[in-house]
Amino acid sequence: MQMIIAPAKAMRVDTDSWPVASTPALNAEAATLFRSLQQLTLAEAQAVWRCSDRLAATNYARLHATHFDGPRTPAVIGYVGIQYHYMAPDLFTAPAMAYAQANLRILSGLYGVLRPLDGIVPYRLEMQSRxxxxxxxxxxxxxxxxxxxxxxxxxxxxxxxEYAKALTPYLRPGERFIECVFGRLQGARVQVRATRAKIARGAMVRYLAERQVTTLAGVQAFDHPEYRFDPARSSDDRLVFLERT
Structure with a gap:
């Protein structure tokens, strides 16, 4: 069983927490996109990134100071965001990281698909960017x-x-793509709050990696103080976890 997560906008260089163990499978395609980014003017880059003047200047300077071939950081360590904070991959045991390397995939606008220990450089490029x-x-x-x-x-x-829809048009009969929903009941509707969902997704990855989970039954057993699995609102392709009251 594999799982997919999104990247984070903020990134760091960290060559100490975990060593790079692999090269991105679509590295040649990523190099093409990286060269396209480097050819942009500052104004063009800011339009792609849709960010403030300050962030655009910072990212533009980093873009032109970065060599695509390194130094490289393991992908799961390089992203800095809420989901990654609660995943805490820098604290993984060796068995948990081995599980993640085999089963966790990070979708990326620049790199396509990443394993946790694939070596990457800092960048800014969301999947919906043009x-x-x-x-x-x-x-x-x-x-x-x-x-x-x-x-x-x-x-x-x-x-x-934004990232899941890069896969859904290509699903074939018999392939199972299971959505995990983390929310709270608002009347009869499940309301998803973005920040809390990111926290739960990070905790879920950590839970699965620590326990080496390989079945959907193991996913449903997700033991979290703020969420419980709701079988009544779940289906074959949708697992719903509700905030505890």
Missing amino acids: LPDHPSLYAFWGARLHDALDWSAPVLNLASQ
């Missing part, structure tokens, strides 16, 4: 992200819609 040379990253990547995953068992979706 480059002058590549106005749709969804079209650029096509079916390659789907085809990079192992569909012989269910794939657990712990990513945002």
